[in-house]
Amino acid sequence: MTRRNRVRLHILALSGLLLAPAAGRAGDREFHAIVERIQAHYQKRPMRFMGLASFVANRVRPEGVRNIKLAVFEHLDSSRHPADPDFDAFMQEIVGPEFHPFVRVRSRRDGEQTFVYARGLGRDLELLVVTLEQDEACVVKMHVDSEGMRQWVDDPPAMSRKTPASHGGGR
Amino acid sequence: MKIPAPVVRLIATLLLACCASIPAFGQNPRLQIKNLDKLSKKASEVVDVTLDESMLKLASKFMAEDKDEDDAEAREIVKDLKGVYVKSFEFEKEGEYSEEDVEAIRSQLAAPGWTRVVGVRSKHDGDNAEVYLMTDSNTRNILGLAIIAADPENLTVVNLVGPIDIEKLSALEGKMGIPRMGLDKEKGKPSQKQAASHDEKK
Numbered sequence A: 001m002t003r004r005n006r007v008r009l010h011i012l013a014l015s016g017l018l019l020a021p022a023a024g025r026a027g028d029r030e031f032h033a034i035v036e037r038i039q040a041h042y043q044k045r046p047m048r049f050m051g052l053a054s055f056v057a058n059r060v061r062p063e064g065v066r067n068i069k070l071a072v073f074e075h076l077d078s079s080r081h082p083a084d085p086d087f088d089a090f091m092q093e094i095v096g097p098e099f100h101p102f103v104r105v106r107s108r109r110d111g112e113q114t115f116v117y118a119r120g121l122g123r124d125l126e127l128l129v130v131t132l133e134q135d136e137a138c139v140v141k142m143h144v145d146s147e148g149m150r151q152w153v154d155d156p157p158a159m160s161r162k163t164p165a166s167h168g169g170g171r
Numbered sequence B: 001m002k003i004p005a006p007v008v009r010l011i012a013t014l015l016l017a018c019c020a021s022i023p024a025f026g027q028n029p030r031l032q033i034k035n036l037d038k039l040s041k042k043a044s045e046v047v048d049v050t051l052d053e054s055m056l057k058l059a060s061k062f063m064a065e066d067k068d069e070d071d072a073e074a075r076e077i078v079k080d081l082k083g084v085y086v087k088s089f090e091f092e093k094e095g096e097y098s099e100e101d102v103e104a105i106r107s108q109l110a111a112p113g114w115t116r117v118v119g120v121r122s123k124h125d126g127d128n129a130e131v132y133l134m135t136d137s138n139t140r141n142i143l144g145l146a147i148i149a150a151d152p153e154n155l156t157v158v159n160l161v162g163p164i165d166i167e168k169l170s171a172l173e174g175k176m177g178i179p180r181m182g183l184d185k186e187k188g189k190p191s192q193k194q195a196a197s198h199d200e201k202k
Helices: A003-027 A029-042 A050-059 A084-095 A146-154 A156-162 B005-021 B034-041 B053-065 B069-080 B099-108 B166-172 B192-197
Strands: A065-073 A100-107 A112-121 A124-132 A137-144 B045-051 B083-090 B114-121 B128-135 B142-151 B154-161
Touching (some): A029 A065, A029 A084, A029 A124, A029 A137, A084 A100, A084 A112, A084 A124, A100 B053, A112 A156, A112 B053, A124 A146, A137 A146, A146 A156, A146 B053, A156 B045, B034 B083, B034 B099, B034 B154, B045 B053, B053 B069, B053 B083, B069 B166, B099 B142, B099 B154
Antiparallel strands (some): A065 A137, A100 A112, A112 A124, A124 A137, B045 B083, B114 B128, B128 B142, B142 B154
16 A cells, blocks of 8 residues: 555545545434523533544443444533522423423532433433533433343443543543 | 213213222322431432333333342332332431421321331431331232432432342342342341341331
């Protein structure tokens, strides 16, 4: 293989790496709707290169999980956080009626709130994990199969802490 | 217009059948645990787990694909349930919740149909585990279950809605946010070891 062809191959591979997440976007209207709602509410855009982060997350995903999508928001204005009693309604409005509230973990120790919503999607369960911190937010959408579901049913609070959302988007 | 007697009998039979299939009036196994929300401000960590009927249907469908024998009893229980609601509070120090807060739940469990089947209270460490069952006053079928597990720094309320075999309850310990209480696998009662380490108050 000539040097020029090797360079072409690398460019092609890199393009595939960058474009792969975009190709998967077609079926992720809800995820983007949620990200847009959070974006509009906080007047902040998510961090760039989230497509690449999602791609990486899908390569290192835990067993039973696939189709991971990530969006991370930084430097949020905490004064825009809804008051505590309104949080559930705020989140349910964001995720829509198709998603059922599954787990909510609120930690005063680290000022973190994690909301997990779920809906059935054929043979998969689609989970939407939203983590809000003082000045950061992270949205993760993922599909879990029967093995993933078993882990979630076994220990929902522990699983909600294991998601990329609970670790600042896996950064 | 006169309604023929066979039609009247049919309607009466259908009405009776409908009445028999629903719980007696006022028997609702779903607890109102929202009134514990006020503790959220004091708690260092609050965990809410909600598995409504549609989620449980999904869960049991997925669990049915899991061939792990250890989970067989849990699968059996989950497939018939209509709701699992768990609310758990962790406090940084003692005294952040009061007996009145717990009484708000206990008062609901004083309603007709509820019976306390397990009650363990320790004078030494303040550990407290109570299991209540709601049974249909007509059919004696189990309609739901409630667990209050408390120690000075933790409070957990579990509400299972739907038929449940108390003898298999131990299979759900540690799952779905339900705390481990050391229930006897055979009888759904505190194990001998646990019972021995606690002073029965009631």
